[in-house]
Amino acid sequence: MTVSFVLPCFNAAQYLQQTLDSLIAQSHTDWECIAIDDGSSDQTLAILQAAAQQDARFKIISRPNRGLIASLNEGIAAAQGEWIARIDADDICLPDRLVKQLDYCAQHQVDICGSWIGFIGERSGEWHTPVSDAEVRLALLFNTPIAHPSILARASLLKANPYPDDAPHAEDYALWCHIAATTSARFANVPDVLLHYRTHAGQVTQAKKAALLITAQRVREQYARSALPVALQPLAAEFAKLAEPSRILTHAEWAWMVDFFTQLIALRPESRGALGEMWLDTLQRSRGVNVFDFPRAIKLALQMPPPKAERKKMLKQSLRLAMSDYVWRKVKP
Incomplete structure (x- = not known):
């Protein structure tokens, strides 16, 4: 079964060879790589051309800069495989990534499949994404x-x-919301680290952060209006505003979200695994919380347990509640 890696590249020479080597090392060998050189001014194209000379599975598209979205769509259009695998030019696939994702998709009848990831570079730890x-x-x-460079999706x-x-x-958030809202495609994440995701300074500029926030807010609200249980759909606009991960919440807004989570888990009990990380992140970005919020947090933790990877964060937030937010911010390092 042929898999087509789609690899957009822009001035990616620093880490690109490591990425290419990780593709060559895949235990599933029936793959091609559509690498798009998006008008790079460094040695990116030379590295890609050298790889293509040694391995015919690498296919290079080089042209003036058109941006990431155009590169992704161009690579997908050129792909010949039954499946599309994403990879970025500074990340590393583990050797059994394709084998495990293909097996998981076949076993669970999945159409879009990501995986857990491990961070390298300026950040450590793992991201354990929701599975079902x-x-x-x-x-x-x-x-x-879903970690974007970890996905395997049906090409069609x-x-x-x-x-x-x-x-x-x-673009990835908008696409997944669109597919979730308009198709019956099944999503999943393999509960295993299959990709090392590199973090480094300058990945997202302030200008990009502002554009991302505006876009994500629009996408979130639009998706919420159809994806929330009917009883909660009138709350979609307020929810979408308070659910923004970069927003700092007041104590009253935190209380509103606690009530929202309580109603949501009652209506969608099958989603308790996903909500564990979400309510904990909401608590982390709330201000003015205190010991009287501790029972609320305990109730949420029992209803929606955070993933094991978030245990340290859970302990830290529990201590913060016990001390009160005011004292915590005075004494924490």
């Missing part, structure tokens, strides 16, 4: 629950649903 289709669809109400699905060109810097 129901959990992924619910987590999309908050933000993207992505060819029929290209990345939207009106969603700069949030």
Whole structure:
């Protein structure tokens, strides 16, 4: 079964060879790589051409700069495989990535499949994304629950649903919400680290952050109006505003979200795995919380347990509640 890696590249020479080597090391060998050189001014094209000379599975498209969304859609259009695998030019696939994702998709009848990831570079740790289709669809109400460079998706699905060109810097979030809202495609994440995701300074500029926030807010509200249980749909606009991951919440807004989470888990009990990380993140960005909020947090933790990877954060937030937010901010390092 042929898999087509889509690899957009722009001035990516620093880490690109490591990425290419990780593709060559895949235990599933029936793959091609559509690498798009998006008008690079460094040695990116030379590295890609050298790889193509040594391995015919690398296919290079080089042209003036058109941006990430255009590169993604161009690579998908050129792909010959039954499946599309994403990879960025500074990340590293583990050798069994394709084997495990293909097996998981076959076993669970999945159409879009990500995986857990491990961070390298300036950040350490792991991101344990929601696993099941129901959990992924619910987590999309908050933000993207799929690590973009980890996805494996049916080529026919992505060819029929290209990345939207009106969603700069949030193109993956917009696409997953669109597919979730308009198709019966099944989502999943393999509960295993299959990709090392590199973090480094300058990945997202302040200008890009501003554009991402505006786009994500629009996408979130639009998705919430159809994806929330009917009883909660009148709250979609307020929810979408307070669910923004970069927004700092007041104590009253935190209380509003606690009530929202309580209603949501009652209506969608199958999604408790996805909501554990979401309510904990909401608590972390809330201000003015105190010991009287501790029972609320305990109730949420029992109803929606945070993933094991978030245990340290849970302990830290519990201590913060016990001390009160005011004292915590005075004494924390």
